[in-house]
Amino acid sequence: MSQPELNEFVPKGSRWASDLGKVGLAIDLTMVGLAIINLLWIIFDSAWSVSELRNIMAYILPVVWLDNYAVINERFFRIDLVFVSIFITEFLLRWMFALYNKVYGHWLAYPVLHWYDILGCIPVAEFRWLRVLRIYVVLVRFKEMGIVDFTKWAPYRWVKAVYNIVMEEISDRVVVNVLDGVQAELRGSAGVEKxxxxxxxxxxxxxxxxxxxxxxxxxxxxxxxxxxxxxxxxxxxxxxxxxxxxxxxxxxxxxxxxxxxxxxxxxxxxxxxxxxxxxxxxxxxxxxxxxxxxxxxxxxxxxxxxxESETDHEMGAFIIDILDVVKRQVSRRRWIDG
Structure with missing residues (x-):
């Protein structure tokens, strides 16, 4: 994609909440509340569907409630479609608002940049959990507006620390595998050094x-x-x-x-x-x-x-030794060493 095409996706205006003021803020709060309720209900429904967890829940909740919930569980998909329809409606309104106010330079920019909202609206179990991203995005918006700074919350710091550890482990393994492939190519190919x-x-x-x-x-x-x-x-x-x-x-x-x-x-x-x-x-x-x-x-x-004929072997060994040093450095677990 060329630079002019990329520039078309650069936002030119302010966000939904800041443009609509209190109305936009109320919409954000409402959608966050619905997303939280929807996610909690999904968790409860998933736990109720497991007999072992349902037996544990019987020690906390009345058995009559759990038995009567069977009717709701049968209609879970239909009720979830109500939440999905609300989320889709809100998404379309945001898209039309962005088009009307020319927030982005390209009409397709909004759904591309807010892909998580689209996936979260799919009423399939594997995608429902992406609705938690909606909560995160709204919290980011609140932070930019100065309403709340969620980065100071202990759960956020813990999740970020775990995320950094996971990403470091994944990236280190990927880099080491790539370097292993480079070393294998150097050992098996003739004339690479030349x-x-x-x-x-x-x-x-x-x-x-x-x-x-x-x-x-x-x-x-x-x-x-x-x-x-x-x-x-x-x-x-x-x-x-x-x-x-x-x-x-x-x-x-x-x-x-x-x-x-x-x-x-x-x-x-x-x-x-x-x-x-x-x-x-x-x-x-x-x-x-x-x-x-x-x-x-x-x-x-x-x-x-x-x-010189011996140069290939010597230089190849030299490069392989350098890559070994790089691999040892990459393999260091900085989150353990501090």
Missing amino acids: QVLDEVVRPRQAQLTELLRERIVVAVQTVHAQSRDDLRFFVTETVSNAVHENREIKIIDRIPIVGGAVGDLLDHAITDIVCRVIDQGVGRLNEREFAALFADIVDGVLTSLST
């Missing part, structure tokens, strides 16, 4: 290369700024040891009078040159030349990954 490189990585190679280069440059420059003194000490000690172990420098050191001084000068000069090279090299990491060099390195790595 397709990932060619169809996913390659088209985004420039962006990935730039992102990786920026991260490396920032990390190197940060470490260099924080550990510059330690790095200079390390270079000085390393160069000094290498210079004094060099055969030619040892020969210079043996020259009478000036040999030792010349060796020390060479030691300091080489150390200073190496440190300057490192400092200038770190400072030039943001220049265009390094960006081009880094891009060539990444391109060479990707090319080797695409051509």
Whole structure:
């Protein structure tokens, strides 16, 4: 469905109760009352139809009432049709009201958005329980109007907590099953990893290369700024040891009078040159030349990954291990861990 078609379903006006004021509020309260009565009666009728529950009810209610209820139970469907006709009439009036006031941009939007009212009007046992949604929707409407805030009620918080637990368990199982299927596909299919490189990585190679280069440059420059003194000490000690172990420098050191001084000068000069090279090299990491060099390195790595025969197995195992980590994370029961 295109965006203009979706926009036709966006509400443009206010709700039934707010438009009709006290009349709309009275209609909402009446329909909630009828829905509650209807649901309680459905529960009672269902319990009465079970002999064991009817025997238990005999300890609470007079036996004469239970025996006389048999007549009502036989006419249950007809009486329920009275409630259904009221619900259908109210639904049609709401629909006509929405059309008249152009609440929605499409004439079919109201029944689509209020599908639960349609299903709740079906006089079949499996759909009757959907009438409880009517109560919930009206409570939401009351909350928006500032009449009552049902979200602070203990039953609502308990039901929401149970709902979140159930949805978390269902979604986690679905995600884990999907990841299992992906892993099985990776194990059984040849060339999937090469397709990932060619169809996913390659088209985004420039962006990935730039992102990786920026991260490396920032990390190197940060470490260099924080550990510059330690790095200079390390270079000085390393160069000094290498210079004094060099055969030619040892020969210079043996020259009478000036040999030792010349060796020390060479030691300091080489150390200073190496440190300057490192400092200038770190400072030039943001220049265009390094960006081009880094891009060539990444391109060479990707090319080797695409051509080497062992790459498929190694990369496939790598992706499978990553999915195992994701599965363990998804399988965590956060409602237990807190």
